[in-house]
Amino acid sequence: QVHLVESGGGSVQAGESLRLSCVASQHIPSFWCMGWFRQVPGKEREGVATIFADDGSTKYGDSVKGRVTISQDNDKNTVYLQMNNLLLDDTAMYFCAVYIRPRGVVGACPLADAWYRSWGQGTQVTVSS
Numbered sequence: 001q002v003h004l005v006e007s008g009g010g011s012v013q014a015g016e017s018l019r020l021s022c023v024a025s026q027h028i029p030s031f032w033c034m035g036w037f038r039q040v041p042g043k044e045r046e047g048v049a050t051i052f053a054d055d056g057s058t059k060y061g062d063s064v065k066g067r068v069t070i071s072q073d074n075d076k077n078t079v080y081l082q083m084n085n086l087l088l089d090d091t092a093m094y095f096c097a098v099y100i101r102p103r104g105v106v107g108a109c110p111l112a113d114a115w116y117r118s119w120g121q122g123t124q125v126t127v128s129s
Helices: none
Strands: 004-007 010-013 018-024 033-039 046-052 057-060 068-073 078-083 092-099 123-128
Touching: 004 092, 018 033, 018 092, 018 123, 033 068, 033 078, 046 068, 046 078, 046 092, 057 068, 078 092
Parallel strands: 010 123
Antiparallel strands: 004 018, 018 078, 033 046, 033 092, 046 057, 068 078, 092 123
């Protein structure tokens, strides 16, 4: 089972940027879906961004479109989440996870967290005014 470790969170002011990292304990096959999610206490987990390295497909949640970029470096077994122009509403614990969907399925990976497994411990992002 792959283990994922997130890092890069912190406390920033609105408008600033952060880059989150998710390091996997093993090589990430290009046909795996990798996703970033976030959760605020008392609320449901929200899909932020997903990437399917096989064809480069990405998908973003409506609340972060245009401000966030997901990328993957297979040489480093790492998935990144570049977050720009951070808003107060971006404050949350951020998690990465993997969805091993059937081979041959292509295109953007789902944002629904129910598909994903091997959740990391999360990294906290706090945005203040």
